[in-house]
Amino acid sequence: xxNTQAICKSFRVDLLNGIHAFGTTVTRGGTSADSFxxxxxxxxxxxxxxxxxxxxxxxxxxxxxxxxxxxxxxxxNAPSNSGGTGIVAFWTPSASVTWSNLTSxxxxxxxxxxxxxxxxxxxxxxxxxxxxSVTSGNFSLTMPTNDLSTGLIRIS
Amino acid sequence: MxxxxxxxxxxxxxxxEVNDIITEEENAxxxxxxxxxxxxxxxxxxxxxxxxxxxxxxxxxxx
Numbered sequence: 640x641x642n643t644q645a646i647c648k649s650f651r652v653d654l655l656n657g658i659h660a661f662g663t664t665v666t667r668g669g670t671s672a673d674s675f676x677x678x679x680x681x682x683x684x685x686x687x688x689x690x691x692x693x694x695x696x697x698x699x700x701x702x703x704x705x706x707x708x709x710x711x712x713x714x715x716n717a718p719s720n721s722g723g724t725g726i727v728a729f730w731t732p733s734a735s736v737t738w739s740n741l742t743s744x745x746x747x748x749x750x751x752x753x754x755x756x757x758x759x760x761x762x763x764x765x766x767x768x769x770x771x772s773v774t775s776g777n778f779s780l781t782m783p784t785n786d787l788s789t790g791l792i793r794i795s
Numbered sequence: 796m797x798x799x800x801x802x803x804x805x806x807x808x809x810x811x812e813v814n815d816i817i818t819e820e821e822n823a824x825x826x827x828x829x830x831x832x833x834x835x836x837x838x839x840x841x842x843x844x845x846x847x848x849x850x851x852x853x854x855x856x857x858x
Contacts, residue, residue: 731848740800768823768843775802776828776840783845791848 648720651728651794655718665757672717673756675763677736677780678709680749686765693753693760703742710736712752721787729790737779746770750780752791764792799830801837811837822846 653659657667676693680686684697693708701707715733720726736750748770752763771778783789798805812834816827823843830838 727850729848742802764849766822766845766849767820768845769818769820769825771825771827771841771843772839773841774836774839775800776830776838777842778840779842781842781844783847789847791845793848793850795850795852 648726651726652718652720654794655728655730655792668756672714673754675712675714675732675752676709676755677712677750677752679705679738679743679747679778680751681744682746682748682770684749686749686751688765690751690762690765692762693751693755699747700744702744704740705738705743708755709750710738711755712736716785725795727787727790727793727795729785729787729793731785731791732782733785735779735781737777738773739777740775741773741778742775743771743773743778746772799838801830801832803832803837806832806837 650659657673678693679699680697681699686697695707698707698709699705712732713734716731718728718730720728748767750766750768752766754761754763766780782791785791787793797808799808799811801811810832812831814829814831816829818825818827823845826842826844828840829836
């Protein structure tokens with residue numbers, strides 16, 4: 640046998656599960672998975688990699704059946720990993736995020752995934768999808784296949 | 796007769812002109828359905844298929 644320097648495969652999934660804290664962390668209320676939400680943003684907003692937490696600035700107005708803060712994400716998938724040398728940890732919501740009978744307050748092109756359990760509503764990722772508007776209709780974000788190549792959140 | 800909920804309330808399906816629009820974005824495929832009554836847009840539905848999520852690329856497993 641020989642020893643090999645490496646990032647352990649389990650570490651990536653552990654990151655998604657909040658197992659390690661190399662810096663100051665938070666007191667968790669339990670061992671359950673956190674609750675996540677997706678909020679929708681107008682094309683005039685500035686949501687990007689520098690967005691550290693959910694913000695109401697630039698969000699769709701709370702009219703036309705849109706609620707400030709967005710809608711809950713269904714989390715029925717535990718983070719997992721696959722792959723050989725190039726192993727990837729991944730996680731994807733287990734259902735689409737939908738808004739019914741929505742009339743958007745303006746054109747929008749972005750959804751922010753954030754941690755609703757966290758006291759600061761820490762951001763996870765922003766997703767853009769081109770300029771959209773919805774009038775008395777339904778809006779849905781259908782999630783990609785939950786695997787190492789298309790999962791919504793992947794760590795390689 | 797089926798009815799569709801619109802900005803003008805329930806309208807009979809047969810009275811509505813429907814157009815499906817499919818567009819390709821960088822990382823999403825978007826399906827929009829526009830419903831018009833006498834030429835006026837009275838309902839618009841959108842379904843965004845996210846084709847792939849985002850990836851945080853770190854160091855190689857073997858350094």
